[in-house]
Structure formats: structure tokens, C-alpha cells
Amino acid sequence: MIAANNPSLKSWVEVPPNSDFPIQNLPFGIFKTENLSPRVGVRIGNYVLDLKSLFVLGYLENTPFELSDFESPFLNQLMKTGKEGIRQLRNRISKLLNVNQKDLQSKQHHLEQVLIAIDNVEMCMPIQIGDYTDFYSSKEHATNVGMMFRDPANALLPNWLWIPVGYHGRASTVILSGQNIHRPKGQIKPNPEDNPIFAPSRMLDFELETAFITFEGKALGDSISTNEAEEFIFGKCLFNDWSARDIQSWEYVPLGPFLSKNFASSISPWIVTLDALQPFKVSGPIQDPAVLSYLEFEGEKSYDIHLEVLIQPEEKTESVICKSNYKYMYWNMSQQLAHHTVNGCNIRCGDMMGSGTISGSTPDSFGSMLELTWKGTKPLLLNDGTERKFIQDNDTVIMRGYCKNENVRIGFGEVKAKILPAK
């Protein structure tokens, strides 16, 4: 077992019951305050541990890191040490925060420097993303989309059960939770018989996803096997792959989604390490037909992550509109990474790979408005009595995710953004 995962650990930092961030989590992020420039932080309860100050005070000696790793405005530099370096760092922090360790706990003047209340920090983009890839790995989602847009009798395309289908997205428009988004404009065809018009999207949607962040991979020309893949994955966050369905349906044949997606994609600020998620490994669905040999894998490669989506209309309460789980995904991250590199494509430190929309088998577990309202034909009723076919101006969409067993809850916090009217 990874030392920092021990379920019996307790911290001297107060962690509220049901917090996403107990001492067994310790996710990494970038934060700033009125007085502190952007730097690396680790979340514990409702506090952020300032790793730069911790390093300066000498608490991170004998780890493979330098000051510049912690005062960098992105986690990429820290991640250059790879899986082993990050594991060492997380174990060290776990030790420092352990209720039985007095080193840091007993030094009030140090605590004032290194521990900052979450309400006093502003979170920043955690990663300088190199390339962003999005997969399409939920069988239920792919089937739903196929039923609506193609042939209900042959909803799943012939390649879907063979290939962890994916495509390239735009890295420049991946933004942090909390940054609001103007409704995108583009070519749409409200009447299929007429010519397209240029107008704000009328079918603005979210996609409930998670994303993983990679360490530096192998050289161009080499591949990463399914059994090696986890060594190249730093951690995960929540991911809302915003989608304009009307722009998408007109543009996507034959080269895939483009402007319907690249106006904005939101991520949650804390990267939960794959190590922290280790206790929640589960088997994914049975894969039938048998996959080609380069996609075969050993052991449990999926994760039991509860996910939910909420809509909050302007100045109203939230309504939960979807409850799903990452474990429903047909293709796992190790298969996605093995497939992505099987042609020799290289991955770099800080690449991001989205899971694809995470839908379950029941209608309340569908991960997009497109599916939840079945293309707008079954509007959702919100707590405030209003209906939604798609996302309206001034709606805030919130996604939350957490793992939980009898001992511990490891959460991601949330990703949220409000849709502003088109510019």
C-alpha cells in the first residue's frame, strides 16, 4: 500500500466530515493570494498547504525538488520528476500533516506561513496543457448518440467495440472552473431544408467527463503498453466538455467536432493523483468482442467515482439532474493511452486526455442534456419549476465527483461555470 493512503491516518489539520480532501487525498493545484504569486499548493480540508513556503522552511529536504518547482505557475515542472517523485512528495506531506507528527504542527509561526484558508486563495489553471485529446469511451453515451443521430437499430458504429475512439481537442480553450463562458456563435441550421445561418447556439450542452494528466512519455516512435500506462498518468480532475449541439451536427462530418467544442472546456482545479484513487480501483464492463492484443490488460483498471451534475439558474437553488459513475466506462485509461501511442505518437508532460461523456444505463445517469432530454423532446423540470431542454443564459452548470468506502472519501471538489449571453 502507498503510505499516504493508509485509511487510519488522521491529520492535525481539521477536516470537516464528508470533506473531499482528507489526509488520504492531498491533491495538487496552483493557487495565488493577494500577496502570494501563483505557486504549488496541496489541499487538506478547507486549507491549502503552500509548498513553496514549506520548501523554503526546510520541510521538503531530501526530496527530488527545487524551489523553482514550487514557485512555478504550473504543475508541469514538478511533474518532471515523474510518478516516483510525486509519490515521495505526497508521502512526505502526509507525514507532515499526520496528527502524530509534531514537526510542523507544533510551530505556530510556520503554520501561519504555510497553511492558508481556502476562502483566502484564488485557484489558477493547474497545468500548462500541451496536447488535449478527448475520448468517447462510454458505450451507453455512444449508443444514445447513435440512436438519436444515426440508425437506432445499429446505434453503435462498427469500429466502436474495437477502438477506444478519440480525437484531438483544442488546448488553448481549456479553462479553470469558475471562469464564465459566453454562449458561442456559429453556423447552425434551425431548418434542415434551409441554408445555414450565423447565430448564437440554441442547443448549448455540457458533457460530464473526467480527464487525466500525463507525465512525460516515451520518444516519438515508441509505444506505451497497457501495463505501463499508469506509470505515465499523474492524476485526474473533473472535466466539462461544453458542446454546442446545433453547431456540431452541421460541422462534424467528416472530420469531427471543431467549433462546437473549442469555445471552452472547463476543468476542476485540484489534480487528484492516481495514487490517491488506488483504493477505489474496480473492474470495468466486460469487453466483448475480445480486444486486440495491444489493448489487453491485467487487473482492475477502472475506478469507482460517483459523479453528479447540477444546474443552478440565476439566483435559484441547484437541481441535481444527473448521477453517474466513472466505472461505467467501457474503455479504461490504460487502454486509451496504449491506443493513443500504439502508432508511435509521443505524449508529453502535461497532456490532458478526457474520458468522453460518462453515461450510465438509466436515463437519470446520462451525462449530457442531449441524452437527458433526448434531444430536447423530454425537458427536465428543475427545482424552481422551470424546464430545460438545453442550457440557458445565466445558468450555472456544476459537476461534482468523489470516491467513498467505509473508511474514507476522496473527492475532486467541483467544476462549475456560468453561461453568459452571446457577445
Added chain:
Amino acid sequence: MIAANNPSLKSWVEVPPNSDFPIQNLPFGIFKTENLSPRVGVRIGNYVLDLKSLFVLGYLENTPFELSDFESPFLNQLMKTGKEGIRQLRNRISKLLNVNQKDLQSKQHHLEQVLIAIDNVEMCMPIQIGDYTDFYSSKEHATNVGMMFRDPANALLPNWLWIPVGYHGRASTVILSGQNIHRPKGQIKPNPEDNPIFAPSRMLDFELETAFITFEGKALGDSISTNEAEEFIFGKCLFNDWSARDIQSWEYVPLGPFLSKNFASSISPWIVTLDALQPFKVSGPIQDPAVLSYLEFEGEKSYDIHLEVLIQPEEKTESVICKSNYKYMYWNMSQQLAHHTVNGCNIRCGDMMGSGTISGSTPDSFGSMLELTWKGTKPLLLNDGTERKFIQDNDTVIMRGYCKNENVRIGFGEVKAKILPAK
């Protein structure tokens, strides 16, 4: 007229007749030598001008640049000054190299430092590419592909005449001319009735393209109009968008090409500024139906760039297999950039955008083996007597491009790469 474009200019640096790099070109690149670390260079004739040394010697005073701009291993930092800064720099260099200017010309000890024979340098990747987008803007190419893979009677998809269709590619696998490439492996279906197999691609192809490189754009949420677009374009290079047709045809529905493209994409080392291409502006094809208003533009927005593709089998002579021209493209760069940002998508300094395969209307102008051999049904005969349906192991593919009028020739040099056997 831009001062550096004056066709009557002559340089004291010898420029061979028919060189791609007269004093009216002055493209930017990154080079290194045995003794010099990677840095910014400008090409003239068969020499590279070392801008770092030129700066240190004081020849670039009163330009908006610092030493670090020239000793950077990528052009991105230099490009932060935008169109105006680069124009100033190119004009200054033009002046220094002018046969009538003695400043640099007369100082032999300076010349030895700043002017390096091309045979003594190694070229490096010129740009740290943020996002890479590829368009699909040749009507002839899109029609040919549609005829082969879809419906010959309705070859062009309904959206093609309305949208400058594009998709996101992978930035990490854009490589420099001269770097060889292993034949990619992937899922292919040699027999459409059978299950897919995992094997080296049997239908490896090139795509003749050019690419443009952007300056920093506007903020996320804002758009760049067709009339503003050229202010955001630094320059162009040659681009070979390598494609594995058998992997592509199995994977591309519904999300577009992925592993069939992202094993490698080759660019030429010199970025020819849009300023240098200015004398070769021409009108593109008439666009019918009329485009939507955000795609309307004024003036000539295409460029008359002669392009050719050659195959050189191992230890044999080259065969020219395609002669095309950039001016055939239906959608121009200004429209591509306006479309790309019309939903608020931001572009950054160093983004790269491919034109899409550049095919003309005659069979000898088709920009890919797929089209030249009509899916392998009409093999090409090479000079050495061998035939090609697609690219074989140890074949080198070379692309060249240049503009030419009665006064001057502005060229791109070449992009080439050899295909090595699968690993």
C-alpha cells in the same frame, strides 16, 4: 510597398541564380552549429545570418528586441512583438544586407561571426507549436476523396461550400524536415468482411500542404475578422501531413482522423513571412454559393505558390509526381482564421494551421498518393522503373514550393522525410 520587398534590391551576399532565398525573402528559422547553441537565423542565399551575434555586435539597435529573443530555441519569443516588430526587423536586416550599405559588409571580422554557410548549420524546429489545426480547403481534394469513399454523384458534403472545414491535430508530433519516420502501426481492415487486425499501415501517404503560424491573437471570447486576419499571421512553411489511409478509413467515423495522422507531420525549417509573399497575392476561386457575412473578405487573399512533390527511392534519383499551386485553394487563410475564432476560440503565439491537401483540377496536380493513384488503382511509374501505389519503406518524400515573377523568386526550400520500416 514593404521596403524589404523592393524587387530592385541586391545583396552583397552572393545569391545563386534561382535561389529560393534572395534578399527579398529573408525567412526566419532556428539553427545550431557544432559550437553555437540553437538560436534565431535568417536565410540569405546559401548562408544563415546569426541574429544573436548580429544583436551582440550592435547591428539591431533601436528595434523592439532583446538578446533573449534571439538566443531562444524557438521563434515564439521574437514573435511576441507581433507583425510590426517582425516587419521592422526584416527591414533592418534587408538594409544590412543591401549591396549599397557598407556597415556590415565592410567588417570582415564581423562577417565571420554572423554569416554561416548553410552546409555548416543544423536546422531545428522553428516554432514551439501551441495548438495545431488542419483545414480541408481544396475543393478538388475534398471532391476526389468524396468520390472515392462516399457518393461519386454527391462527392462534396453539404457543409463543405459553407464552412472552411477543419479539425484539431496533434502538436507533439509535428517534426522538422529531415527527421525520418517509422511506418506507423495500427488497426486496419485489409478485408472489409473480417475483423480488424493490428499491423503496419499498408497505405502510407503524404498530403501536400502549406501551414501558417500565428501571432498572439485576441482574448478567449473575441473573434478575428477576415479583414484583421493577416495581422495575426507571421508566415508560412511547407507541410507534409503524413496519413495512413487504411488506419484512417477504419477509425475516422464519427470523430475524424486520429492515429492515422498523429504519428508524424513534417514542416520545412524556414518560415517565410506573409510580408515576403505580398507580391504574389492573387484572387482565389470564385465562391458560390455566397459565403455567410463573417466569411466575406475584401481584396486578394490567396497566393500564387508553385508546389511540387517528389519521391526518391533508396539510392535512386527523384521523380516529380505532382505539380500543384496554393492558389487553387477554395478557402483562404483569412477565412480560415475568421472561422476558427468566430465562436470565441483564442489563438496563441505559435499556433500552426495547415491548409489541407492542395490539389488542382488535373490528375498530375493531385496532392496525395490516394488521389494520384486513385486509391491504388492507377500506380505511378517512377524514373527508376518501379511503380508506387502508396509510399514504400525507404522512400523519401520531398516537397518544394516557390513564388516567381519576372523580378524575383521567393521560395520555401523543401520539406523531406524518409519512411523507415515499422519498429
